[in-house]
Amino acid sequence: MKILYGVQATGNGHISRARAMGKYLAKAAVQVDYLFSGRDAAQLFDMQQFGQFQVKRGLTFVTEAGRVNYWKSVQQASLRELRQDINSLDVSSYDLVITDFEPITAHAARRAGKRSVAIGHQYAFLHAIPQCHNNVVTQMVFKHFAPAQMQLGLHWHHFNQPILPPIIDEEPLDVAIQPQQVLVYLPFEDQQQVLKLLKPLTGYQFCVYGPGLAIDSDGHISTHPPALAPFKADLASCSYVLSNAGFELISEALQLGKTIMVKPLQGQMEQQSNALALTQLKLALSTEQLSTEVIAQWLQQPHSLNQVQYPNVASAICDWLLAGCNTDVSALSQKLWR
Structure with missing residues (x-):
């Protein structure tokens, strides 16, 4: 064929x-x-x-x-x-x-x-x-x-x-889960604004991937350009995922049992519908506006494991x-x- x-x-x-x-x-x-x-x-x-x-x-x-x-x-x-x-x-x-x-x-x-x-x-x-x-x-x-x-x-x-x-696209990685590690993937947002929002949250380790970012580390925040292998490794080891409401990353995060919050791309019906479905299914939280306070409240509240085996x-x-x-x-x- x-x-x-x-x-x-x-x-x-x-x-x-x-x-x-x-x-x-x-x-x-x-x-x-x-x-x-x-x-x-x-x-x-x-x-x-x-x-x-x-x-x-x-x-x-x-x-x-x-x-x-x-x-x-x-x-x-x-x-x-x-x-x-x-x-x-x-x-x-x-x-x-x-x-x-x-x-x-x-x-x-x-x-x-x-x-x-x-x-x-x-x-x-x-x-x-x-x-x-x-x-x-x-x-x-x-x-x-x-x-x-x-x-x-x-x-x-x-x-x-x-x-x-x-x-x-799952290749299971045998890595230890880091309880305070947060994977951040918000490619449609202003990356410098995202970093500014995360800076006060010193009790967590943020792995931020996005266009235009260089490989760098500043205390509790590390930045990375888009790359497959390191992204997969950080997804496997993190406890939290903060992302836009795209379908595939959320699917992988659910399969791995991560705690998820999404910020849907405004004006994009698919992402806004994805956020609606996630909240109806009680699989993730959604926010229309990102702020340090919103992110902190999400990280600090009790979470139940939302692992889905597909x-x-x-x-x-x-x-x-x-x-x-x-x-x-x-x-x-x-x-x-x-």
Whole structure:
């Protein structure tokens, strides 16, 4: 089998899912070519697993200080280039096209009538799940941004819908848990403002990852640029996770039993809906505004262990793909949630 795998590279969660899926596809000796869009190639890191991959401009959102800037998002979009990339992408040699909310591969497969499967959290929003600030426009985006013949939506709970548990790129690390260690990943916020908020909280050790940060240490705060291996190590050893409300990191944190607080990206319906779902499921706290006081209250209150054991979804999807997708999504969903 030969697969073209498109990945929305705006957030690291899509890439993390592709890492997990790629390992099982490689074990099955499937030939996979990868295409990433939504981020400049120079900003991608630790991509050796994907071999000789393609990078396209695609579409993405511009964020500033924790909020989506829709005007700049429209300004930087090049629909002509997107259309050219879709029309010029040759998918004729592939048996299957997979898209993780990546529009070029998705629409190229549709144009060519090629068999296609969509995998990702965004496709869960095509079902009746907790949603915040949903409207006609957001539903059009979820339905038409990166469509496929079959959609595998992912979420932390099934909500009585035909969706799957999260795909987690998990390689268990045998590390000691540090009771006062906090992993901070707020890439859409002003990083210097985040550091300023954490500085008075000297009773905790903060490992802060974010764009533009250098490897440095200042007492109880260490900073790091985005990097896979050290991030995974700090995630394994920390007790707390403070992050935006992206899907993949929260999934890994839940699997590891971390205490979580999220600050959803303002103006981004998916993250605000994620925060709503987490609070409804009593899996994490959410705040609309970060402050030293809010963070301190979260760290100091009693916490119960919110560890969730998810099945090996990547392996199950790989088996399902290799079997020709011969069972419907509802049956696959029921099997995995059991």
